[in-house]
Amino acid sequence: MSAGPSGGKTGTRKVLITGGGSGIGLAVAEALVRAGGRVAVTGRRPGPLEQVAASFPGQAFALPCDVASASAREGLLARARDVLGGLDGFVHCAGWVRHQPFGHIDEDALRGQLEVNLVAPLRLGEQALDVLEPGGGMVFLSSTLAHRPLPTSAVYSAAKAGLLQVVKALALTGAARGIRANTVSPGVVDTAMTRELRLRPGEEPPPPPEHAARLQEQLEFLGSLHPLGRLGQPGELAEAVVHLLGASWTTGAEVVVDGGILLRE
Structure with a gap:
């Protein structure tokens, strides 16, 4: 790996990715492997992780872990680091959102969203400060909902807004060893999480034909919110993540990749 003017690494080759079995995390893993890197992918479900490892033998490794569990x-x-023979990158893509309006926010959803979207990245970033090689990089997925919440996203938005400040503190702390920490904030991206039908409080899931029709309407509506007229794709977010992993003079920054949604009044 080459060094920048100040001796820091200009790229990353050995990276841990949370949420690496699907969506944006999977797209990041694929992009890094295709560039010659090696990745460890982690998540709650072993199956998708093992599929990634099988697709890229010797370059991708499954490391199942529920990041919402402090002990795990x-x-x-x-x-x-041990699996990859070193570690110079960490990407936190794991996330969970439960859309619930005030008066209907259940305790499990409250605690779970805070744990996955705020506590887990803070604790894992803490570990990364000690484990990453000098010149390494961290990238965390936040959200445009951190800047512009919905009536149903109070918990998720608060967690993601808090994460922006956690990452700045990690950037300040890691600077002495040349370890960088940055954030990518997407608009609405076409992932499994986006394809969950948003139900009204107390509503039961509709029968399959109605479910499919309503989900299609939901996706079209979400796409229309973006001035560019569509949902984002995981690969478009992966491009920004990979760039920040190797951006040797960028730290504490937030890169917004949102199809222009924050331009809307």
Whole structure:
């Protein structure tokens, strides 16, 4: 790996990716592997992780872990370092949103969203400060909902807004070792999470034909919110993540990749 003017690395080759079995995390893993890197992908479900590892033998490794569990995530960065023979990158793509209006926010959804979207990245970033090689990089997925919440996204928006400040603090702390920390904030991206039908409080899931029709309407509506007229694709977010992993003079920054949604009044 080449060095920049100040001696820091200009790229990353050994990267741990949370949420690496699907969506944006999978797209990041694929992009890094195709560029010659090696990745450890983690998530709650072993099946998708093992599929990634099988698709890229010798370059991708499954490391199942529920990052919402404090005990499970303990030492996760060190385990990834051991599997990969070193670690110079960490990408946190794991996330969870439950759209619920005030008066209907259940305790499990409240605690779970805070744990996955704020506590877990803080704790894993803490580990990364000790485990990443000098000159390494961290990238965390936030959201445009951190800047412009919906009536149903209070918990998710608060967690993602808090994450922006956590990442700035990680950037300041890691600077002494040349370890960078940055954020990518997407608009609405076409992932499995986006394809969950948003139900009204107390509503039961509709029968399949109605479910499919309503989901299509939901996706079309969400796409129309963006001035560019469509949902984002995971690969478009992966481009920004990979760039930030190797951006040797960028830290504490937020890159917004949102199809222009924050331009809307």
